[in-house]
Amino acid sequence: MEKIILLSNILRDKGLPVSIRSTKDAFSAYKIFKNRPELREALFSVYVKDMRHSEAFMDAYNEVFGVLDEENDESSGSGKGERIKSSEEQTPGEVTEGINIEDLAEIQPEIQDIFDSRTDESQILDRDMSTLNTFDPEIFELCRRLGMKIANRRSRRLRRSKKMRPDIRRSIRRNMKHGGTIIELMRAEPRERKSQHIFLSDVSGSCDWISNWFFCIVYAAQKTFYRSRFFDFDSRVIETTHLLDEDDLYDAFRNLRESRIRNLMLHGTSNMYTAFSDFLENVNFTGKSCIVILSDCRDWAGPRKDGVPESAELVAEMSERARKVLILNPEPKKKWDVVDSCVSIYRDAGAAVKEVRTLRQLAEVIEGL
Incomplete structure (x- = not known):
């Protein structure tokens, strides 16, 4: 146990996220693979959750256990010439240091460790989404994993409610x-709760890339939403629900961008009055529907009457006809109701407004729907 504790401490000093659970899993692996050449790979699978940490792990492992001499292992017969006997091949009374499948399952780190303990991901999760304005494969993959995590938690919550x-x-x-x-x-x-979820995503210039990450998370978690529909809007509404049926998230994301280019919806200006009017006229929803709107609540091009945007009346109509209208605002609260922000006006119209300035906040709100 002393060697595993020492290895964990060295890895922490090198910047790897090592939790107490990881140390326990590593000790379980150590007991199974002790004095075997597979020990390094087993500990690698427990400790290394980001391939960028591979070199740091190898240095720490060699410092604790020494450099593995593969040639000596092979010549001594402890390497590839050794075979693990199955339980059927063992003779009565024979004791072997076999590897149990149940033991292997126990040493696997849980999803929570893989997801939450990575320092780089934690920084991305808490960054202002307005700064995530370029296509980054790491952010793309992170959104996919966020959506899968949301789907797992929502499914577990649904199973509990059915008991x-x-x-x-x-x-x-x-x-x-x-x-x-x-x-x-x-x-x-x-x-029996079958609330339809309708997602409206503001794709104007101020919410362009934020709406992309919003789509990625909803795509990965869509199976836990009943008859969900997805729409893009700026001054009009375009349904993109069919993109949720794509087999691969990357293909769906690429087709989403192409759809916005074809419909001239890149870096546009939002007119929520015409967009919401189009939505109410052409989209059917019931009193069990939940309408989720991603928007900064800035109706730049919409008409106003006595300083109040006329789109507020349409939000009020949505609130009356639907079970709930929830607006996800990517701006910090200190910017709400400043200049042309209409947060309080939409609240008075019956909509609930929540801050989703970071990916973590966005994921938590979607999970709670």
Whole structure:
């Protein structure tokens, strides 16, 4: 155990994110692969969650365990000439240091460790999304993993909600014939909740790249949303729901950008009055629908009456017809209601507004829908 603790401390000093759980997993791997040439690869799979840390791990491993002499291992017969016997090949009473599949499963780091403990990703998650304005494969992959994590958590929450909990009132009535003794336990029927989610993404110049990351996260988490639909808008509304059916996120992202180019929706100016009018006229939704709007609430080109944007009346109509209207604002709260920001006006119209200045905030809000 001392060597594993020493290795963990050296890796922390070198900048690798090593948690207590990782150290425990490494010790489990050490007990299984001790004195075997596979030890280095086993510890590598536990500690290294970013290939950029590979060299630092190798230096730390060699410092603790020494440089692996592969030629000596092969000549001594402890290398590739050695074969692990299966349980069927073992003779009665024979004790071998075999590798159990269950033991291998236990040493795998959990998804939470892989996702949350990487320093570089944590910095990206907490960066202002307005600075993420170029195509970066790392951010692209991070959004995909965020969406998958959201989908897993939403699915787990849905399964829990479907569990039939005991219905005390019905159980008491049913067991009156037994003198009040609870013999037959009655369970409540699960509530059927099928709220349609409609996503509206502002693709004007101020929200261009933010809307891209929004689409990537929704794409990866879409299976947990019932009959979800996706729309882009600036001064009009274009439905892009069909892009959610693409087999690959990269293809969906590329086709999304091409769709915006074809419809002249790159670096445009938002007119929420005409866009929301188009949406209300052409999109059917019910009182069970949840409308999620990604926008900075700045109706640049929309008409105003007595200083109040007329799009507020359309937001009020959405709020009356839908179950909920939620606006995700990528601007910090200190900029709300400044100059032409309409946050308070849209709130008064019945919409809820939440700050999603970072990818972490955006993911948390989408997960809670």
